[in-house]
Amino acid sequence: MLSLESIELTVPTVASPLLSGINLQLPGNHFGAIVGPSGCGKSTLLKTIAGILPHTSGVIRWRGRNLDERDLDPHELGYVPQFTCTQPRLTVGENIGYAAQLRRTGEAREIQSVVEKVELETGLTELHNRRAGVLSGGQLRRLGLAMELTTNPNLLLADEVTSGLDPKSEEEITALLALLARQPGRLVLLVTHSLRYLELYDSVTVLTEGRLAYGAHPSELTSYFGVSTPEDVYPALTTKRAAEWAEEWNSSLDEMSFQIEATLSDDEDSSLEKEASDSPVPGFFAQASTWFCRKWKLFWRDRAQVFLHLSLLVIFPAVVTLFAYQGLPAVRNMTMSPETNVVQELRETLAFTVQSSRTGTLVSGLAMFQVILLALMGSNNSAREVIAERVILEKEKLAGLRPGSVLAGMTAFFLLLVTVQSFWMTFWVRLVCQFPGNFLDQFLPLALLTAAMTTLCLAVSSWSSSTEQASLGSLYLVGFQLPLSGAILALPDFIAWIIRPGITAYWAWSGYLQTLKETRFYDLVTAITETPLGPYTLSLWVLFLHLVLGLSFSYYGLRRSLWR
Amino acid sequence: MSRRAHQQISVTKLALLLAGVGFLGVGGFWLYRLMGGQYRTVETLDPESYYENANNLKGNTYRVEGWIGNSLGWNPGKGRLFSIVTQSQNKDYVLPIFVPHDLQTINIQKKQKYMVKVMVNDQGILSVLEMTKP
Numbered sequence: 001m002l003s004l005e006s007i008e009l010t011v012p013t014v015a016s017p018l019l020s021g022i023n024l025q026l027p028g029n030h031f032g033a034i035v036g037p038s039g040c041g042k043s044t045l046l047k048t049i050a051g052i053l054p055h056t057s058g059v060i061r062w063r064g065r066n067l068d069e070r071d072l073d074p075h076e077l078g079y080v081p082q083f084t085c086t087q088p089r090l091t092v093g094e095n096i097g098y099a100a101q102l103r104r105t106g107e108a109r110e111i112q113s114v115v116e117k118v119e120l121e122t123g124l125t126e127l128h129n130r131r132a133g134v135l136s137g138g139q140l141r142r143l144g145l146a147m148e149l150t151t152n153p154n155l156l157l158a159d160e161v162t163s164g165l166d167p168k169s170e171e172e173i174t175a176l177l178a179l180l181a182r183q184p185g186r187l188v189l190l191v192t193h194s195l196r197y198l199e200l201y202d203s204v205t206v207l208t209e210g211r212l213a214y215g216a217h218p219s220e221l222t223s224y225f226g227v228s229t230p231e232d233v234y235p236a237l238t239t240k241r242a243a244e245w246a247e248e249w250n251s252s253l254d255e256m257s258f259q260i261e262a263t264l265s266d267d268e269d270s271s272l273e274k275e276a277s278d279s280p281v282p283g284f285f286a287q288a289s290t291w292f293c294r295k296w297k298l299f300w301r302d303r304a305q306v307f308l309h310l311s312l313l314v315i316f317p318a319v320v321t322l323f324a325y326q327g328l329p330a331v332r333n334m335t336m337s338p339e340t341n342v343v344q345e346l347r348e349t350l351a352f353t354v355q356s357s358r359t360g361t362l363v364s365g366l367a368m369f370q371v372i373l374l375a376l377m378g379s380n381n382s383a384r385e386v387i388a389e390r391v392i393l394e395k396e397k398l399a400g401l402r403p404g405s406v407l408a409g410m411t412a413f414f415l416l417l418v419t420v421q422s423f424w425m426t427f428w429v430r431l432v433c434q435f436p437g438n439f440l441d442q443f444l445p446l447a448l449l450t451a452a453m454t455t456l457c458l459a460v461s462s463w464s465s466s467t468e469q470a471s472l473g474s475l476y477l478v479g480f481q482l483p484l485s486g487a488i489l490a491l492p493d494f495i496a497w498i499i500r501p502g503i504t505a506y507w508a509w510s511g512y513l514q515t516l517k518e519t520r521f522y523d524l525v526t527a528i529t530e531t532p533l534g535p536y537t538l539s540l541w542v543l544f545l546h547l548v549l550g551l552s553f554s555y556y557g558l559r560r561s562l563w564r
Numbered sequence: 565m566s567r568r569a570h571q572q573i574s575v576t577k578l579a580l581l582l583a584g585v586g587f588l589g590v591g592g593f594w595l596y597r598l599m600g601g602q603y604r605t606v607e608t609l610d611p612e613s614y615y616e617n618a619n620n621l622k623g624n625t626y627r628v629e630g631w632i633g634n635s636l637g638w639n640p641g642k643g644r645l646f647s648i649v650t651q652s653q654n655k656d657y658v659l660p661i662f663v664p665h666d667l668q669t670i671n672i673q674k675k676q677k678y679m680v681k682v683m684v685n686d687q688g689i690l691s692v693l694e695m696t697k698p
Contacts, residue, residue, distance in 0.1 A: 054570050563569070
């Protein structure tokens, strides 16, 4: 049984409470509608029950237990949000399949049978192989429902899943929900603006301005409000203040015989609770592996994205080598004989300075060019990764998905991408420009830079509230790397000491150039740049710390709640 | 206890995380300087003392940092003699350094900056034991 006792919800930015004095008892095997005019708090109430919005005071009990003390188990709750939260590039079967794999344990065959069962239940069997992106509104709502049904939840909350649908689809979805509510121990609550098909509900809860105006069987609705048709209820609500309606309803509770009857005894509650808590959520690595497979499939399915990645992979290293496609110039040394006359020495010094300037700038520039382009690739890898799927993530987290598993799955995928990108850049530039030095030594700082930028942009994405914000944040992150690295213009000493530890590009540039230490190119670079180069091992260490920082902030960003 | 769907991120945890990463960064740098600094334990040569009486410094090991000047001599079996320009108390000093034959693979050129570990040999010449670019 679901019991709401004196629920209040206030937010600092709004003067009047969003919910006030809500008392409601709803039994299992029940199909209830929460109705009311726009802005009356219907969805807010549903989100409060789901735990998405924290109520300010009052108690919510599910099967006798206070949910503030022990929350609903992931398997107990199914929440279908107002807007679609399916992945358009996956088919119906894949959307349901991945939801099932993330939410429940079992062999592939068991998962497959769950998928088939819920498809049958929701009438999606025929659409198994159809992409979610081409489904109609009604079909999408069914898919959303089907994903929630994979765990066979006892409490199914549906937020405006019939809004915007044609009358036939609305009727079908409402009938489907009514049918789902007939399964043993299941309570289905539907938030809707529509007052059609009232005969299908076991109860109707009417809200006005966050207060409870009515909560009983639908057959008594019109007589209670003194209207002839259900459609007249909303206009009737405007005839009194919300507080008056709430007071009137509270006072009439004892007198009226048509309140909702809560039928489950405490014993039944506890046995059902035990049954629910026995359903385990998959382990950390199982969820991480599912998320990785899902990401892998999505990556290859988006041809534009694959094309973009391949283009960057080919074009960026090619652009770097354009500046030295004939290889690095040979370095002419100065005469070391002490017998050289002053004029000759001055001439040589001048020639050497010019050479230092040209060759040193070229080598330093090629190193920084690789660094910046790889940083851009890193940003492109992950800048929109989290925010683009935020709604799906939030819903899956509610259903038991661990943020750490998501991060592990994403990290495994990015590891592949980063390795390919940095390997190819190092290899191609060395091949064409004939860069001296050890391949692995040069690969490491570039790989760590790409990985660090990927995770830092992932962190930006996980803390952003819109894709625009995430893209812009990542763009700034990459954009500031070049000027603040000191590779072009040296920063004043006192600023450099503060800023330099945080500039990923500086450490990758330093690390890369340090691999040329035994060559004359290193001398020429150090001769023309005022920015001191960080030691190789220290550069790798700092890049690793940037990577750790990116992963940590990504984890917290994924963990925080961001329902819209 | 907070419900699963609206778990808040602890600002303290985030601050601790930042502090931890900062600590690792500073600690790493400090450790690098402590453990990995080039010839960290070797005393820097005072050019004035060397000029005054090189014999007094015989057998000692010093660190010299400076720019390579000219090549002063070469013997295929023994090694190379260079001048190196080093700074001490804002004054330039030119010192002779002898690079023995076993360090012949190092490409030493004019204007290169080197950090050199030298020993003052029996003839009072600064004989290079190790050398690296700073």
